[in-house]
Amino acid sequence: MAVHGATPERGVNAIVKMAAIVQALDTDFRELLVEMSGADEWLGASTINLGMIKGGTRSNIVADHCTLRVDMRTTPGLNRNVGALAALTQFVQQIDPTATIEPLPETLPLDTDPANTWVQKLVSCGASLTGAPWFCDAAFLAAEGTPAIAIGPGSIAQAHTKDEFIRCADLEAGAEFFGRFLHALA
Secondary structure, eight states: OOOTTTTTGGGGHHHHHHHHHHHHIIIHHHHHHHHHHHHHHHSOEEEEEEEEEOOOOOTTTTTTTTTEEEEEEHHHHHHHHHHHHHHHHHHHHHTTTOOOOOOOOOOOOOOOTTTTTTHHHHHHHTTTOOOOSSOOHHHHHHHHHHOOOOOSOOOOTTTTTOOOOOHHHHHHHHHHHHHHHHHHHO
């Protein structure tokens, strides 16, 4: 409840309440994610990033609202267990039953069976199987039952940066690889 900053005891400071949630998410919830998700062969454990926090309107008014935005990178194990949203909601409600969770669209992990015929065809052409903690749209296809992968030349270190680029040698190697793959399909 917002009240004058000269009488903070008359209000409920949402920032202070959020501080308890932040502390618990940054410690206990991180450990819980590892327990619930297990160590995935490709992705490791599920993670949470406490990325943005915003609260209050002025420094002389007790804050009546506070918002925390988090980013969770999930593994198939967490999704088979309880799911990211359910785990986060249950945990936060234990800390503060008055807190509300407003989910953004959930981005499930890309989890295509390495034994898939198409995956094995790519491997036979020289691709290597690996995992990555980043998201791509192929996960939406996989979540709906269409086997999908993320593959391409270049380095993820340059992706989505101010000066995104690909080395010419990587582009040429990628074109040669996909040429081999297309010929292998004939």
